[in-house]
Amino acid sequence: MRRRGSLKWDRYDPSVLPCWVAEMDFDMAEPVRRAVADLSAAGAFQYPLRGGRPPDRLVADAFAERMERRYGWPVDPDCTLVVTDLVQAIYAAVTAFTRKGEGVAVQLPAYPPFRAAVEDTGRHAVAWPADPGPGGYGWDLGRLSQDSRPAAKLLILCNPHNPTGRMLSRTELAALADHVVRNDLIVVADEIHADIVYDGRAHIPFASLGPEVARRTVTLHSATKSFGIPGLRCAVMHFGSRALLERFTAVLHPRLLGQSSIAGIEATLAAWRDGQEWFDAVLAHLQGMRDYVRAVLRAEMPEIGLHPPQATYLAWLDCSAMGLDRPAGEFFLHHAKVAFSAGETFDPQASQFIRMNFATSKPLIDEILDRMRQAMRSR
Amino acid sequence: MRRRGSLKWDRYDPSVLPCWVAEMDFDMAEPVRRAVADLSAAGAFQYPLRGGRPPDRLVADAFAERMERRYGWPVDPDCTLVVTDLVQAIYAAVTAFTRKGEGVAVQLPAYPPFRAAVEDTGRHAVAWPADPGPGGYGWDLGRLSQDSRPAAKLLILCNPHNPTGRMLSRTELAALADHVVRNDLIVVADEIHADIVYDGRAHIPFASLGPEVARRTVTLHSATKSFGIPGLRCAVMHFGSRALLERFTAVLHPRLLGQSSIAGIEATLAAWRDGQEWFDAVLAHLQGMRDYVRAVLRAEMPEIGLHPPQATYLAWLDCSAMGLDRPAGEFFLHHAKVAFSAGETFDPQASQFIRMNFATSKPLIDEILDRMRQAMRSR
Numbered sequence: 001m002r003r004r005g006s007l008k009w010d011r012y013d014p015s016v017l018p019c020w021v022a023e024m025d026f027d028m029a030e031p032v033r034r035a036v037a038d039l040s041a042a043g044a045f046q047y048p049l050r051g052g053r054p055p056d057r058l059v060a061d062a063f064a065e066r067m068e069r070r071y072g073w074p075v076d077p078d079c080t081l082v083v084t085d086l087v088q089a090i091y092a093a094v095t096a097f098t099r100k101g102e103g104v105a106v107q108l109p110a111y112p113p114f115r116a117a118v119e120d121t122g123r124h125a126v127a128w129p130a131d132p133g134p135g136g137y138g139w140d141l142g143r144l145s146q147d148s149r150p151a152a153k154l155l156i157l158c159n160p161h162n163p164t165g166r167m168l169s170r171t172e173l174a175a176l177a178d179h180v181v182r183n184d185l186i187v188v189a190d191e192i193h194a195d196i197v198y199d200g201r202a203h204i205p206f207a208s209l210g211p212e213v214a215r216r217t218v219t220l221h222s223a224t225k226s227f228g229i230p231g232l233r234c235a236v237m238h239f240g241s242r243a244l245l246e247r248f249t250a251v252l253h254p255r256l257l258g259q260s261s262i263a264g265i266e267a268t269l270a271a272w273r274d275g276q277e278w279f280d281a282v283l284a285h286l287q288g289m290r291d292y293v294r295a296v297l298r299a300e301m302p303e304i305g306l307h308p309p310q311a312t313y314l315a316w317l318d319c320s321a322m323g324l325d326r327p328a329g330e331f332f333l334h335h336a337k338v339a340f341s342a343g344e345t346f347d348p349q350a351s352q353f354i355r356m357n358f359a360t361s362k363p364l365i366d367e368i369l370d371r372m373r374q375a376m377r378s379r
Numbered sequence: 380m381r382r383r384g385s386l387k388w389d390r391y392d393p394s395v396l397p398c399w400v401a402e403m404d405f406d407m408a409e410p411v412r413r414a415v416a417d418l419s420a421a422g423a424f425q426y427p428l429r430g431g432r433p434p435d436r437l438v439a440d441a442f443a444e445r446m447e448r449r450y451g452w453p454v455d456p457d458c459t460l461v462v463t464d465l466v467q468a469i470y471a472a473v474t475a476f477t478r479k480g481e482g483v484a485v486q487l488p489a490y491p492p493f494r495a496a497v498e499d500t501g502r503h504a505v506a507w508p509a510d511p512g513p514g515g516y517g518w519d520l521g522r523l524s525q526d527s528r529p530a531a532k533l534l535i536l537c538n539p540h541n542p543t544g545r546m547l548s549r550t551e552l553a554a555l556a557d558h559v560v561r562n563d564l565i566v567v568a569d570e571i572h573a574d575i576v577y578d579g580r581a582h583i584p585f586a587s588l589g590p591e592v593a594r595r596t597v598t599l600h601s602a603t604k605s606f607g608i609p610g611l612r613c614a615v616m617h618f619g620s621r622a623l624l625e626r627f628t629a630v631l632h633p634r635l636l637g638q639s640s641i642a643g644i645e646a647t648l649a650a651w652r653d654g655q656e657w658f659d660a661v662l663a664h665l666q667g668m669r670d671y672v673r674a675v676l677r678a679e680m681p682e683i684g685l686h687p688p689q690a691t692y693l694a695w696l697d698c699s700a701m702g703l704d705r706p707a708g709e710f711f712l713h714h715a716k717v718a719f720s721a722g723e724t725f726d727p728q729a730s731q732f733i734r735m736n737f738a739t740s741k742p743l744i745d746e747i748l749d750r751m752r753q754a755m756r757s758r
Contacts, residue, residue, distance in 0.1 A: 006425035007433075021426055028422040036424075036642065040415040043407035045608040045646070046385035047400055054386075084463060084637030091635040113634070120632045229424040231641035253499045255492070256470040257635075258463030262610035263415065263642035267424070 006231075012339045019368055020341040022162065022314060024228040024359035026282055031274035032227055035266040048262045055265045056082040062272050063221065063236050073208040075238060079245045082265070083257050084233040086192055087113045089220045090156065092237070093188045094121050096251040097218075098153045105152035105185075107139055109316065109346030109353070111162045114190075118156075126152040129347075130164065136307035137164040137316075138172065141179050154186040157206060160193040163346055163355040164316045165309020167197060170204055177206070177213045186244075187217045192235075195226040195279065197311040198287045207240045214240030218248075223271040224264075226279060234264030286313050289358040289365055296369050301376060313359035316343075320352040322376070327351040336375035338368050385610075387736075391718045398747055399720040401541065401693060403607040403738035405661055410653035411606055414645040427641045434644045435461040441651050442600065442615045452587035454617060458624045461644070462636050463612040465571055468599045469496045469535065471616070472567045475630040476597075477502050477532045484531035486518055488695065488725030488732070490541045490569075497535075505531040508726075509543065515686035516543040516695075517551065520558050533565040536585060539572040542725055542734040543695045544688020546576060549583055556585070556592045565623075566596045571614075574605040574658065576690040577666045586619045593619030597627075602650040603643075605658060613643030665692050668737040668744055675748050680755060692738035695722075699731035701755070706730040715754035717747050 008021045039045065048055045060080035067073045083089050090113060094104055100122040106114050108129040118125040126148045130137040144155070157176070160167045168176070180187050187206060194203040207217040222235035239245035271279075293315060294308045305318035317340075319328035329342030332354060343353030358365060387400045418424065427434045439459035446452045462468050469492060473483055479501040485493050487508040497504040505527045509516040523534075536555070539546045547555070559566055566585060573582040586596040601614035618624035650658075672694060673687045684697035696719075698707035708721030711733060722732030737744060 005423060005427060005429050007428040008425060010428040010431060023425045028424060032424075033419055033422060036419040037416060040412055040419060043412060044384060045407060045411075045415075045610045046387060046402045048384060048610045049386040049389040050384050052389060084640070087634055088637035091632055095635060117634070120634070231424045231427045233638050233640040252635075253470055255466055255496070255499070256474060256631075258467040258637045259612050261463070261612040261640040261643045264640050 015337050016333065017338045017364065017368055017371065019357050019360075020339050020355070022225070022312075022357055022359075023230060024282070024313065025361065025364070026228060026285075026359070028229065029227055029271060029275045029278035031270045031278070032229060032267050035270035036232075036263050039263060039266055045262060048265075055262060056260070059234065059236065059260075059265055059268055062269055063238065066272055067205065071203065071205050071208055073205050076242070079239040079242055081237045081239075081245075081254055081257070082260050083235050083237055084260050084264070085224075085230070086190060086220050086222055086235050087117070088257065089218075089235055089237045090114060090117045090188060090190070091121060092252055092257060093186075093218050093248070094118060094123055094154065094156075096248045097186045098123050101150060102154075103148055103150040103152040105144060105155040107156070107158055107161065109163055109343070109350050110156075111158060111190075112345045114156050114158070124150050126150075128155075130166075132307065136310065137161070137166045141175055144179065152185060154188065155180060156188045156190065158190045159206065160191075160197060160203065160311030162190075162193060162312055163314050163341070164307065165312045165314055166307070167201055167203065167310040173204055173206060173209060177209045180216060181212050185216065187213075189217055189219045191219055192222050192225045193312045194221065196283065196286065196313060198283075198290060199310065201310060203311070207238070215244060216240065218244065223268040223275075227267075227271040227275055229264075229267050229271070232261070232264035232267050234260040234268045286359060289313075289360075289362065290315070292362070293356070293358050293365060293369070300369075300373060303376070313357060315356040315358060317354050317356055318352065319354060322352075324352065328354045332372060332375060335378065336371040338371050394716050395712065396717045396743065396747055396750065398736050398739075399718050399734070401604065401691075401736060401738075402609055403661070403692065404740065404743070405607060405664075405738070407608065408606055408650060408654045408657035410649045410657070411608060411646045414649035415611075415642050418642060418645055424641065427644075434641060435639070438613065438615065438639075438644055438647055441648055442617065445651055446584065450582065450584050450587055452584050455621070458618040458621055460616045460618075460624075460633055460636070461639050462614050462616055463639050463643070464603075464609070465569060465599050465601055465614050466492045466496070467636065468597075468614055468616045469493060469567060469569070470500060471631055471636060472565075472597050472627070473497060473500050473502055473533065473535075475627040476565045480529060481533075482527060482529040482531040484523060484534040484564075486535070486537060486540065488542055488722070488729050489535075490537060491724045493535050493537070503529050505529075507534075509545075511686065515689065516540070516545045520554055523558065531564060533567065534559060535567050535569065537569045538585065539570075539576060539582065539690030541569075541572060541691055542693050542720070543686065544691045544693055545686070546580055546582065546689040552583055552585060552588060556588045559595060560591050564595065566592075567599065568596055569599045571599060571601050571604045572691045573600065575662065575665065575692060577662075577669060578689065580689060582690070586617070594623060595619065597623065602647040602654075606646075606650040606654055608643075608646050608650070611640070611643035611646050613639040613647045665738060668692075668739075668741065669694070671741070672735070672737050672744065672748070679748075679752060682755070692736060694735040694737060696733050696735055697731065698733060701731075703731065707733045711751060711754060714757065715750040717750050
């Protein structure tokens with residue numbers, strides 16, 4: 001793993017097992033690897049054109065075809081922009097659809113770049129905190145207050161949710177849709193984890209709930225998460241109406257956002273076209289690891305709470321019952337030599353949480369759980 | 380060529396020889412090809428880290444090292460942003476350093492995206508037209524009028540110049556520097572052709588003229604032009620002072636600009652580190668083709684004027700003495716089946732010019748010149 005030169009494996013010293021940044025440790029899908037190898041072998045790094053069309057357009061078409069096939073959601077490829085990454089897309093949407101000082105609602109806990117995007121662009125983060133319930137974490141609409149000053153103009157919705165692994169039900173999504181329509185909110189729907197869903201569940205694109213919802217929703221998607229290729233930088237922003245796209249491009253011209261490389265584009269096309277077999281095997285393994293982690297924690301480390309994730313390869317572990325005198329991430333980094341993502345980076349209140357990434361092999365999961373157990377015993 | 384799927388070779392029907400978009404027809408440098416092949420073989424498409432540092436930083440360091448070594452120009456890597464392409468960088472600089480309605484000076488003829496960036500962002504293009512002189516095209520400071528309404532706040536300087544192939548002398552650059560300091564202009568210096576210079580000339584980075592010049596100059600550079608890898612999307616914006624960088628990032632956060640892919644980054648590093656031998660051979664060939672094209676035109680098509688380019692693999696051919704009743708690009712496309720870049724896309728007044736790309740093999744150059752000759756005879 002370390003030889004690849006990845007952020008996950010090279011950030012900490014070699015005695016520390018990395019269990020943090022959301023990327024997978026598996027070998028790449030062969031069709032994806034081959035797509036880039038073929039480009040290299042052909043020396044095909046010129047200004048690209050594919051069948052007379054810019055390759056961005058092929059990604060837009062492939063995205064539309066995929067959304068229709070998987071979710072019965074008809075998507076207009078003309079309302080799709082290809083960008084380099086989801087974080088860029090979040091900064092762009094916040095910049096285009098809100099003004100400095102205006103409110104942007106963010107679910108808590110939140111993927112840290114969401115709050116960074118709001119703060120770095122001079123907007124005001126309006127927290128929408130999760131509450132644990134019997135079915136896992138949920139977000140009460142009563143807490144998405146329109147009384148906040150400033151009121152939120154835009155909501156960043158992460159579904160399936162990072163870091164809790166929660167998938168909102170159709171009922172929850174419909175209630176949220178009703179709220180955003182009534183309050184005239186723009187929704188930026190990060191659906192990058194849409195493929196990684198367990199127990200036969202089906203992802204529901206927020207924009208698919210109806211035309212009134214679509215016309216205020218920007219859907220963000222990418223093959224980089226499911227196929228483990230974030231370094232290739234290719235992501236999609238889909239605008240649910242032409243008017244929404246035009247409102248965006250009136251502020252930010254697409255060329256200001258740069259271009260995805262032909263390597264990222266060809267890898268994305270190969271993943272979506274030929275990667276399903278590889279992905280199905282990965283998904284089965286991930287579901288097994290989720291069940292295993294949950295079972296071991298329940299049996300041997302019951303102080304650690306976990307609502308089993310319905311999606312994502314991330315587990316949001318509640319360590320508050322351990323009674324630690326320091327942040328849980330810090331405790332495990334020092335005493336278990338395991339680097340989790342620290343809860344407080346997702347929510348300042350969540351220092352007794354850690355985010356575990358279980359997208360790795362069973363032996364490594366065993367080693368991680370073993371180190372955790374040892375650290376907890378030796379307290 | 381056509382099998383690679385490139386814009387240059389696939390845009391026109393197969394009977395047309397492409398001689399337009401500025402990319403080269405040569406095989407890629409082996410170290411560059413290998414850099415991408417190695418990434419693919421290792422499956423190294425995760426979030427990248429290199430020796431504990433983000434790979435953008437390696438590009439910034441390599442750029443600084445290269446500028447120091449080649450031009451004695453000390454560059455602060457901390458004032459360098461890695462973006463995906465030069466056109467993005469132009470849109471970004473215009474957006475960050477000017478307001479809607481303000482003037483942006485652009486040399487004419489101009490690479491078409493320069494004027495597009497000015498117009499798409501709602502700025503006002505202030506033309507700075509070239510005049511032909513005995514040493515080639517030049518831009519008279521008297522014509523860079525500060526009387527224009529609105530006055531220019533920013534100048535897009537392309538040097539070496541696309542499409543004329545002119546390199547400004549130290550004297551010309553110094554006079555321009557004096558002008559921009561006195562008039563408090565920001566300069567965006569597109570120096571992407573800096574490597575491709577002939578007759579033993581040495582490129583002079585505009586920002587190297589002194590601290591007063593540097594602190595108002597953004598230098599744009601990339602390995603993609605010299606090494607024929609524009610599809611990999613990796614370019615550098617260097618800000619001549621920390622204050623200038625901060626002024627930029629206060630308007631456009633770097634994350635809004637996205638990220639270059641690890642393929643583009645590794646290819647750039649390999650090109651700059653190990654590509655010199657390949658490039659030297661390419662440059663010798665290009666200089667030979669420049670001389671050959673010039674000699675054939677002079678001997679056999681004297682109606683076509685050419686100030687031989689001092690740099691770039693582009694020749695700006697003046698066809699006005701041909702007395703055509705239509706744009707010269709259109710004439711040659713229909714009658715010679717050769718696709719040049721049409722002069723009017725560089726300057727509305729320049730429909731009797733074409734831009735020829737001579738970065739191809741001698742047999743293809745011969746075929747192009749032959750088709751031109753035939754078309755001219757059969758008028």
